[in-house]
Amino acid sequence: MKKKYFILLFICTSLLHAQQDAWVYLKDKPSSPTFFNSPSKMLSQRALDRRSNQKIDLDAKDVPIESTYLNQIKSKSGVSVMATSKWLNAIHVRGTQTDLNAMKALPFVEKIDFANKSLNQSAKSIAVKKEKNVSKTAKTKIEYAYGTSSNQIQMLNGHLLHQQNYTGSGKIIAVMDSGFPGVNSAQPFKRLIDNKQILGGYNYVLRNPDFYTGTSHGTSVLSTMGGFKENQLVGTAPDASYYLFITENDTSENPVEESLWVEAAEKADSLGVDIINTSLGYFDFDNTSYNHTYSEMDGKTAFMSRGAEIAFSRGIIVVSSAGNSGESSNPNIAVPADAVSVLAIGAVNASEIRTSFSSIGPSFDNRIKPDVMAQGQSAIISDPLGNIVTANGTSFSSPILTGLVACLWQALPNKTNKEIREIIIKSSDRFAAPNNLYGYGVPDFNAAFSDQLDLNEIAVNEVVIYPNPTADLLSLILPKNSTSGIIQFFNTAGQKVFEKKIENNDSSISIKELQTGLYLYKFQSQDFIKTGKIYKQ
Template sequence: MRGDRGVDVRDVPPAPDYVQSVAATGVRIRATSRWLNAVSVDADAAQRAAIARLPFVAGVRPVARTRRHEHPLPVTEETPSTRAKGLSWPHLSALHVPELHECGLTGAGVVVGVQDTGFVLKHQAFAGVQVIAARDFVQGDDVVADEEGDTPGQQHHGTGVLSLIVADDGEVFSGVAPGVSVILAKTERIDVEEPYEEDYYVAGLEWIEGMGADIFTASLGYSDWYEPQQLDGKTAVVSQAATVAVANGLIMFAAIGNGGPDPKTLDAPADVDGVIAVGATDFDGVVTSFSSRGPTADDRIKPDLVAPGQDVYMARSDSLVAYEASQGTSLSTPLVAGVAALLLEAYPELDPAGMLALLRDRDAARRARQRPRLGFH
């Protein structure tokens, strides 16, 4: 996605002797960041002081915490709709996705990086999903479903998010862009006792960008450690990394958060200029009360877009066949990312700014239908 620029100095990892010196203080190295020239560690007060005294250390700061993810609404015993796409019809039709599907767009050839709490790929909705790579940055392996050491149910949130993009379950349920290929990163824990470490987010984002993803989406956000005046798109660690990702050409989506309706309740990295922040509406297009609001600390308008995020059906992680209704900007965000994948298939020259402009264009679907199909894929 970087065109002719290739790699730059930010792709050089932190100096190995620096990392070794930090480890020699007795801390556990949790993650490293090329873009931020930093390491994330588990350290007590004495170890933090020792690290701060190292001559090459520019500064030491605590990791951030995130708001709790929303819980799903009660499951309803609803018979799938007789319309095509069944339970997914309400949110697909609200976004005019069927019109894009009718002109042959599925997201084929587009690579989407999805970052979340974990993923169950045995659900029948994912029978045909094309997974390029998967990585668990929390446990340090390639298992993105629940495993020993995870809080049971950790995979639930990510499974639902992923289904909104790539599901293909016949007349029962469809994702927005079932033809995309995906790169999956598990970077988040759900245990309430532990800090939600944004450093894993940075590690996953760097990995996904390095794998050559076209689009990145994460329904994760960080704000509990930050004051509203720090949500300026430059202060939060995840925001600093997101700024690099967008500059590298990665089209990036972030949930604005579920801290509404008060102003300045958004999460990082939705505060970054260039990251497409997504809020939630009901099916009448009314912004939900829970959807976080901007503006950013420097008075930029956020979110950039809104999409259905209430009574939206998604795949359940505790079943291989079932779906459930849920709510949150966590659902709005992958829906918009899926639409972006369809548009990127039709307009592969789009960069992050061009994608945002096109998503805001009410005539985009009409033009996509009229565009000649020769030479797409």
């Protein structure tokens, strides 16, 4: 009996002295009035404009953590500050259970929430730390095989958006991942670099500005959106701009990575980012006492999922891989794909059949997950050396779709993030009968755009030519201040093949005589010139 008591006492003592991860939640933000009086201290003008355009008010979540509180916690002996979140008014800390619990005495601390959930209750159950080796990118199988990226775009009818000049221009995507080596040197990213479409980034893991480092997972993810290598790889949003944030430490698995993600999402919000892609998922950790449970996949428990939901409330669209655990004993989605507003993307093959590795739903509270599907088997990507290869994983179905979210939002600039999300889901091929293998199915981005074409929303200085593509008739709408103009069509060799004078009472023109293919058009009036592309079916 004494021996058993000694062992139990030893375990308890070891646990008390082991390093623990926890979140310190703060009670308030005393400096809120100062920041509300000067919103530019919290958010860039682009971020403020995004909020204004979507009629989203500023609130206390936008206010930074009280600096005096943070400094007091930093000064505590034995406590390390790992990350902060203004949205959740929380500080991720590391230290012994004793040192962390001591902070409860601080008058501004609301509660301490340990990553080891047993420490938040009575100490009846004791979790012993068990280390394991984890390789989070090992689930992504790379095979060196050249090919074309056409299928992964055409499956979603994204090429039809591209043909209408909707290529992501004007939209900003933040990519949260484990590293971006080669992006500043490999040929498929040269177009992004030359056009200054990489707006910046940060390495939250190492706390330095070098984001062209780490593992190549983020490089491959980015290539599906912004990569360009003629006849081999064209990203789904080649003209979007990007911020690159390293939040994932591929050498370990710890809840701090969820906190780093939220911190990066807050930065993305402040910079005016429109869309976040995260090809990351969290369920198991090196310290098994930190593991999530399926019951926590309810969209409101995990720190990262709560942060993703707040990001959406700020007017950002968050797109996440559903996960690659479909063949495991725990086949369900992981954090943050469980969040209500996150677009969780599962994986299909080139024939639109679900891949066996794609994680399934539902969420614990019985919501449909994944939300939609895209190609994640034999996806065409670039490696850090610029080789065009194939890869498997929802890590790639997510960004493939993310790029087209940017294109669609460019095409429908007056829609809110909630509306864009709903439009995508409603365009999917299983919308009428969703399930927890395919979600709502494979979206049709061209149909999503065409179905939303609202002539009342057209700007007064814009020429509208639709539908695109077309087999015969094209409808035209001239700006209200324009009475006439001339429209010309040119083939890809630059030869003029069609010309017609347009009056305000003209509603359509026939291009039936033109051969199938892509044409450039130019509309010219006394006041302006508009150019674009039309695809004749």
